[in-house]
Amino acid sequence: MFLSLLLASALQAEAIGGYAGGCLKGGQPLPLEGPGYEVIRAKRLRYYGHPDLIHYLTQLASQTQQAGLPSLYIADLAMPHGGPFSSGHRSHQTGLDADIWFRMSDRPIGKSEQDNPAEWPLIDEPSYRMLPGRFGPQQLTLLKLAAQAREVERIFINPAIKAEVCRQAPYDDWVGKLRPWVGHFSHFHVRLRCPAGSPECVPQAPIPPGNGCGAELASWLKDKPQLPKVSVANRRLPPLPARCG
Numbered sequence: 001m002f003l004s005l006l007l008a009s010a011l012q013a014e015a016i017g018g019y020a021g022g023c024l025k026g027g028q029p030l031p032l033e034g035p036g037y038e039v040i041r042a043k044r045l046r047y048y049g050h051p052d053l054i055h056y057l058t059q060l061a062s063q064t065q066q067a068g069l070p071s072l073y074i075a076d077l078a079m080p081h082g083g084p085f086s087s088g089h090r091s092h093q094t095g096l097d098a099d100i101w102f103r104m105s106d107r108p109i110g111k112s113e114q115d116n117p118a119e120w121p122l123i124d125e126p127s128y129r130m131l132p133g134r135f136g137p138q139q140l141t142l143l144k145l146a147a148q149a150r151e152v153e154r155i156f157i158n159p160a161i162k163a164e165v166c167r168q169a170p171y172d173d174w175v176g177k178l179r180p181w182v183g184h185f186s187h188f189h190v191r192l193r194c195p196a197g198s199p200e201c202v203p204q205a206p207i208p209p210g211n212g213c214g215a216e217l218a219s220w221l222k223d224k225p226q227l228p229k230v231s232v233a234n235r236r237l238p239p240l241p242a243r244c245g
Ligand SMILES: [Zn+2]
Pocket: 076, 089, 092, 097, 098, 099, 188, 189
């Protein structure tokens, strides 16, 4: 039933514009809990997505559950009609992005923790070193299952965590989809390709070939990564496509 509803809505749904300048028509809510996952910070109403994203997340959670992993914590997707958030990240505008925590839980978390979960960073920020014991086999399995899906275009991940993956699984073909980015100390960010039936969805340039474990990663790790400084004029959000109203 859930699947047929998703299929019906997928035919009408549309991701419009770019990941950081667009909107979403016919977005669907991710049920706040399901097999293998819980939505956190639901109060922010950022649990809507293109039906492809809802399908991807529920599939991923059932795969991780079958692999014996604890429940996933799923954070921001998009607002009901997409568009820019009032705070936080610039992207997540077309219903094709989702944040997933590295922390998992074997027990249902209470309401107050769901609203305001304790951060569980994998990295000690001042030294930029990995905290011991936090990136284990479960986190590697989660990343692998998340990245292997065909509809996943790329995953943003902290460079220090990518370096850990490169040490443990450098030859796996999904490793190239992990793209280093600043922040992301406690979660990773999945981005899906433009879906079929979304002619105005603007794709990103394709990821470079290879696993990205060499010179590119080294350049990120040379200094503590920081966002490039942008002028005030460039800091303004790009105009939204006309259909986003
Ligand atoms: Zn994100």
